[in-house]
Amino acid sequence: MGTSRYGRATADLDLFTDAYRITGRALVGAGGFQAELESSSSSYLEMEDVYISRINQPGEIVASYPTAVFRKDNINFIMVQEKRSGSGAGGAQFGRPLFTRGRPVAVFLTVPSFEIRGEVQQEGKVVLRELLAKSLGQFQPLQAAQASASLYPDISYSSDLLFVHKERIGIFCLAG
Amino acid sequence: MARIYVIDDDAQLLRMVGMMLQRGGHVTTLINDPTEGLEAMRRERPDLVVLDVMMPYLNGHDLARQIRATKGLEDLPILILTARTQEVDRQTALSSGADDYLSKPVSFQELMDRIDVLLHRQDEDVSAEQNGLVLAFYGLRGGRGQTTLAVNVAASLRRLSQQEICLVDFGPLGSQSLMHFRLPAPSSWVDLAMVGELDWAGLLECTRVHSSGVRLLPVPAPLHAPMLPTAEMVQQVVDVLRKQTAVTVLDLPPVVNPAFRAALSVADMAFQVLTPDLVSVQTAVQLSQVLTQHQIKPRQRLFILNHVAPDAQLPKTAVERGLDARIALEVAYDANQMLALTQGIPLALTKSDSAIPAFAGKLAHALWQHAVANTS
Known part of the structure; x- marks a missing residue:
């Protein structure tokens, strides 16, 4: 976790909408990034130093701004850059956040424009419906995640920790 | 000591x-405005420039392109x-004209290693580049x-280039590569030690050629272990091979002995597996x-x-964190390998499209392009 120009804590991340990749720093409260994401008091995610790329050329920066807000409903998924954020996003060590328990279960899912592979940490029997229940949060964390652009399968991204918007999920498959 | 410009809009990272x-041991000029950085480079060319990507108004990729388009800076080493x-x-960093790329945060050693490589590359004698x-x-x-x-x-390189490719085996317990190629070993490094003049003709006598065309210099059987190659022999053999072959592949021993040190020091590219x-x-x-020491x-x-x-015990990101370095290449598990070893035919020489031949093919293609570019 870093600090914003106004002294607030920040988390470095890559955020993906249907057509854009946005790299920047999200402003987070005392509860950390996941709490900010799940906060019902704001429909927006505030960010600083954002760099915007199109998903067909995700390395090229088409615009950059010092501040921005993003509608949470419009976010497909977010990759937290653990290497830069340190333990701020959940105390991750060797790719597994310490707060999670249970066993890793491999999943494959789709959101608009992307396919995502990763692992969910699950205790006991895995029930897909329960995983997607909105009452348990709007975003589902995945560990050891890899996302590929559906129309540009050569372009892929990997991250220790990814948060996928449950309402944007089209297909959700479970291994085993 | 080199004169290095660092261009980053983040004052803290710039200082670090x-x-x-x-x-x-380098002399630095720290610049937090990319446009100003370009002007400074036009006024006085540094030995190398380190660029950030995410900078307002002019991002690092566009700055790299502008540097490449500037007369006198076309070949300036750029590290993003x-x-x-x-x-x-x-990929974007390299295609924009950068010579190398590092992700933040970076360790001192990693940064120094990359800077050394770029500066060394700049200093290399052109004639040396025309060798294998x-x-x-x-x-x-x-x-x-x-x-x-x-x-x-090695097999993929031979298949792709149809040029002289030599695989040099350093295994301490007999030649593993002979098993992969199912070749007998009437000759080895031991015979090389008996050759008076270490030249191409002498080397030819001690190598074996597989039907694929790959030339192989094996190590002796364990009974001859005391005759393992010395540092001087390695240096001489590599010098000869560099002049006579398109690519020499050194399969080093799992021990830091004089041969290991000599071989690693003369290699153009070293792949730690x-x-x-x-x-x-x-x-x-x-x-x-140990290498640093x-x-x-x-x-x-x-x-x-x-x-x-x-099944992997650790994910790639965890391995990278442990190494404090980036994994450049990854090879997926290939269940066909055990059969290939039993049959004595490397997978790259079969019609298999499984993980190992796919990896070897891609790497060989990239290496061959690099080799051709250096000789053209």
Whole structure:
């Protein structure tokens, strides 16, 4: 976790909408990034130093701004850059956040424009419906995640920790 | 000591990178405005420039393109240092004209290694570049699939280029590569020691040629172990091979002996092979420390993560964190390899499109392009 120009804590991340990749720093409260994401008091995610790329050329920066807000409903998924954020996003060590328990279960899912592979940490029997229940949060964390652009399968991204918007999920498959 | 410009809009990171470079003995100029940085380079050309990517008004990729388009700066070594850490970011950095890419945060050693490589590349004698390429595959722990990768890359290079490709085996317990090619070994490094003049004709007598065309210099059987190659022999053999072959592939021993040190020091590219498990990562870290202690600096060092089992103990990101370095190449588990070893035919010479031949083919293609570019 870093600090914003106004002294607030920040988390470095890559955020993906249907057509854009946005790299920047999200402003987070005392509860950390996941709490900010799940906060019902704001429909927006505030960010600083954002760099915007199109998903067909995700390395090229088409615009950059010092501040921005993003509608949470419009976010497909977010990759937290653990290497830069340190333990701020959940105390991750060797790719597994310490707060999670249970066993890793491999999943494959789709959101608009992307396919995502990763692992969910699950205790006991895995029930897909329960995983997607909105009452348990709007975003589902995945560990050891890899996302590929559906129309540009050569372009892929990997991250220790990814948060996928449950309402944007089209297909959700479970291994085993 | 080199004059290095660092261009980054983040004042804190700018200072940190500046301090690292100064600690490494370089003279730095720290600039937080990319447009100003370009002007400064036009006024006085540095020896190397380190660029951030995410900068307002003029991002690092566009700045790299402008540097390449500026008369007098076309060949200025550019190292991109960015917080954008995905593979696509590396590709974009290199396609924009950068010579190398590093993701933040960067360690002192990693930064110094990359800077040394870029500065060294700049200093290299042009005539040396017109010689054949020398690759080394190495690591300290057995069972990493190192010889498998060396053999398959050599076979793929031969298949692709139809040029002279020589695989040099350093295994301490007899020649593993002979098994991969199912070749008898009437000759080895031992015979080479008996040759008076170490020239191409002498080397030809001691090598074996597989039906694929790959030339092989094996190590002696264990009974001849005391006759393992010396540092001087390695130096001489590589000198000869560099002049006579398109690519020489050195499959180094899992021990830091004089031959290992000599071979690694003369290689153009060194591939450290490790597997995704804790012991392998620890061993790789220790080996890096040993190389630093012995001041062995391969011109270019890349890590290969080889999955020799279907299930990985550690994810790639964890391995990278353990190494404090980026994994450049990854090889998926290939269930066909055991059969290939039994049959004595490297997978790269079969019609298989499984993980190992696919990897070897891609790497050979990239290496061959590099070799051709250096000789043209």
